[in-house]
Amino acid sequence: MNQVAVIGAGSWGTALAMVLADNQHEVRLWSHRQDQVDEINQERMNKKYLPEINLPNQLTAYADLQSAVQNAEAILLVVPTKAIREVCRQIRxxxxxxxxxIHASKGIEPETHKRISEMIIDEVGHQAQNQVVVLSGPSHAEEVALRQPTTVTVSAHHMSSAEFTQDLFMNENFRVYTNNDVVGVEIGGALKNIIALGAGISDGLGYGDNAKAALITRGLAEIARLGTSLNANPLTFAGLTGVGDLIVTCTSQHSRNYRAGHMLGKGYVLDDVLDQMGMVVEGVRTTKAAYQLSQKMDIAMPITEGLYELLFHEKEPKKVVDELMRRGKTQELEDLSSFL
Structure with a gap:
């Protein structure tokens, strides 16, 4: 049995805390809201994020960050990308x-264009590089909390850290693979949210399965193109954190990025969409970061560029799609060379 601190009591943090508790670890789930802590400890529920789910007794909520993380064998960060640096400063x-x-968040930081593991190392010190692990893959919190079969990947520069994390989480409902391609795992997990926004927009506009299939496939090519330019292993994008995560995020109502995109396709403005979602839509921030990075590295990412114009310059969704369809001729196998 290990002591594990889970920082972030949203739906994903709570679901992962349940997996750890099912494995008989002592789980300390931190929230910045005292009322949420009281609800978890007294009622064994987190009603806002996982209604009707009863939480295991091995899980205890904390409002004090020091009490949650001190002397824990592992610390799991499950907070929005924009909060990663501040949380790391507080726990350092x-x-x-x-x-x-371990982090289970998905995004890229605008301006710096850093991945989450890089942000963590910046804040806690480079001596921790071999102890930072990424957990990613096709996984809706709602299904994990119901103990439905789920498979994810953990990745680290030091494989012993990844294998420790694999043992921490793996059980009959939650299968965990290891992968030493940290760059590819993080890029795939972050950029799939951009494509999920696009898939939602396509459905919101009333386009059919043909359009969405094309968007997902061409989106995967964009992800691989950027990822391999950053020295990721191209095979990673054919795995759980590439095509696997892309499929689940682009095709499910559980996906907040898909739902946000669907509302945009229906004509809602971005501020109203974000207000109604009530949770962070990572794809919006990641679109900005990926667009900036593609411009800096001179990498063609037309879907990302179109979504950037839609999100930040109020371009009409239909016009974005029309311009993508009118792009010049290209040869598909040449364009998929990132996988070779």
């Missing part, structure tokens, strides 16, 4: 040299 004084730091 309580860390020790033996703790594994």
């Amino acid at each position: 004084p309580f860390l020790n040299s033996n703790q594994i730091i």
Whole structure:
């Protein structure tokens, strides 16, 4: 049995805390809201994020960050990308040299264009590089909380850290693979949210399965093109954190990025969409970061560019789609060379 601190009591953080509790670990789930902590500890529920789900007794909620992380063997960060740096600054004084730091967030930081593991290392120190682990893959919190079969990948620069994390999480409902391609795992997990926004927009506009299939396929090519330019292994994008995560995020009502895109396709403005969602839509921030990075590296990412214009310059969704369809001729196998 291990002591594990889970930082972030949203739907995904709570679902992963349940997996850990099912594996008989002592789980400390941190929230910045005292009322949420009281609800979890007293009623064994997190009604806002996972209604009607009863939480295991091995899970205890904390409002005090020091109490949650101090002396824990592993710390799992499940907070929005924009909060990663601040949370890491807050926990840094309580860390020790033996703790594994796992993150299950998906995004890229605008302006710096850094991946989440890079942001963590910036804030807690480069000595922690071999202890940082990424957990990613096709996984809706709602299904994980119901203990439905789910498979994910964990990745780290030091494979012993990945294997420790694999053992921490793996059970009969939650299968975990290891992968040493940290760049590919993080890029795939982040950029699929951009394509999920596009899939939602396509459905919101009333286009059919043909359009969405094309969008997902061409989106995967964009993800691989950027990822391999950053030295990711192209095979990663054919795996769970590439095509697997892309499929589940682009085709399910559980996906907040898909739902946000669907509302945009129906004509809602971005601010209203974000207000109604009530949770962070990582794809919006990641679109900005990926667009900036593609411009900096001179990499063609037409879907990302079109969504950037839609989100940040109020371009009409139908016009974005029309311009994508009118792009010049190209040869598909040449365009898929990222996978070779």
